[in-house]
Amino acid sequence: MVQYSYFPGCNLKTNAKGFEETAIAVSKKLNSELVEIPNWNCCGTVHTMTTDNLMKRIAPVRVLARSKNHLEDLKDTSNHVVTLCSMCNSTLKIVNEEVKENPDDLETINFQLEEDNETYSIDMEVKHFLEVLRDSIGFEQIRSNVVKPLEGLKVSPYYGCMLLHPEKAKIDDIEMPTVLEDLMESLGAEAIFSPLFKYCCGSYHIVDQEDIVAGQVEKIVEAARVRGANALAVACPLCAYNIDQQQKVIDEKTGRKDSLPVFYFSQLMALAFGESLEINHFEDHEIDPRILLEELKLL
């Protein structure tokens, strides 16, 4: 069993429990274990694009330092810190690259961290769980674990911005990614291409400019729907929340009933691997995916 130092991110403990629990379950089946970093802190969600605000870089650097310290407790491990949330992934990757490029900045940040014995020496590599699935585990092994192929599921992968942007943090080709498509097909589902696969959902504007998010979600969902998709697959808890919850709002306003359920990619893996249903936490979804799954006789 390979062990990975795993950074959950705040949302996987609150709104996206189904994402975390299914990912941990399927990774075990694939002979890899995601072991949570003890006492991790929020990475800051969004990375700062300023040159001079080091304060906002302390949090992600501290995560990397704690992950490094965590490696001592792990067996058969590498210097990888694995994330599930795509926002955490991008924030950690960017800051990891930034401190490589600017050693002076790292020295200043380390000066703040040294009293806590948490200095960082650029020796970790940030990996999204999708990268682990593709590069370390491989789709062949995933396919061989499928006990219930997801036949009839026409799922449109929605990458969102942070899996692919910026150059420093991308997990796949920026303009033509295939990792989610390949994963969906290895689970027996049909992957439906949508041109809005990384059209921004409006992100944190949900707090005070909900109308912006509503407009984005409408376009994203419609683009997938007209191409025949009956579900969306995502890797970001904020995209998932925005798309799921805004569809509900649109449904209530317009009375339409053809909303697309939003799955985390790991939930679909858990379904195909025949894991127990409870770990999906489908009750947390606004658009209940169980209705579609029952129709397709996948439950």
Place this chain on the structure above:
Amino acid sequence: MSYEYIKFGQEEKDFIEKIQEISGQNIYSCYQCGKCSAGCAFSNKMDKTVNQLIHFIQMGQKEKVLKANTHWICASCLTCTIRCPREIDVAALMEAVREYILREEPEKMKIADIPKDVLNKLPNIALVGSFRKKTG
């Protein structure tokens, strides 16, 4: 056709200098092709498009820049950054304008005004993200 004469003195130069310093970008690299605005998912919500805002910064027109809503509509999706043919980190320029404002008035978003029922259901990353972008 009418012309507007603009002032270009020390104050304007200082503003350009500060935006370049915070963002680490050379504002004069931009040749106004408009690719950033064309690809922006939020152009229709902005009162000035992204390249217009950059043009104002190039001209040191601080008032016009600060009055625009462009940088507050930007959600940092970085589509402009990866597509800029001049390799300018356009999103970093938007961030620099936000930071310029927040370093003077730290609460663009009034946290106390967010309704309690909204706080009750929002995912925590939405709050962390927006507070990091909209409060100083």
Place this chain on the structure above:
Amino acid sequence: MSKIKTITENEKEENYKVKIYIMGQVYEVPATLTIMKAMEFVGYKFTRGSGCRAGFCGACSTVYRKEGDFHIYTALACQTMVEEGMFLTQLPFVPADRPVYDINNLVASANAVLRYFPEVARCLSCNACSKVCPQDIKVMDYIQHSLQGQIDKAAEESFDCVSCGLCVIRCPAEIPQYHVAQLVRRLYGRYIMKTPSYLGERIKEIDDGIYEDGFKELFSLSKDELEEKYKNRDKETN
């Protein structure tokens, strides 16, 4: 803080005294005193900013620096001995808003914390709060646990908090940590902590009057009989 006592010649014993600065004014005080005692020794009188004098109430938070050292140090004045070259001041009160909530209408979750303290989401993980905590609590960690909805961990980590407020003063995100800690401990007590099975039984026993006869007997005794009974009570052996 009225009369300041001047130090007389015979009180000045070189090896015995240390030099400290209280709000910029230099004093020589006996090295065996706590900060609070030393301030009283030189003439300060506490009407606020002091309480239990036993390190529990958190009223006497003190901030100090030492000569040639850039660090900010903090302490409870009643628990910390004076040191040569301390520059110190008292923080008798820390302003922090405490919202009103009904614990019975909440759910033990991150959103319950964020509803009343949305500023928790502004935490930068700088750890300034943990560094100043005189109780050595990992303040940042419990704030992060609250943000992550791990209410049980947050309650446990913050258990030793005495609400002195030093973390609140240092926080760049302007979070009132000790009020957050109180909320998470209340959430823990109300929703997560298991009610012990014997508690209900015990309350029922008391309600049913198990002690009634004992009380009646005590009330009927004279003063001398009471004293005699007290002297002969069951004692815990050491």
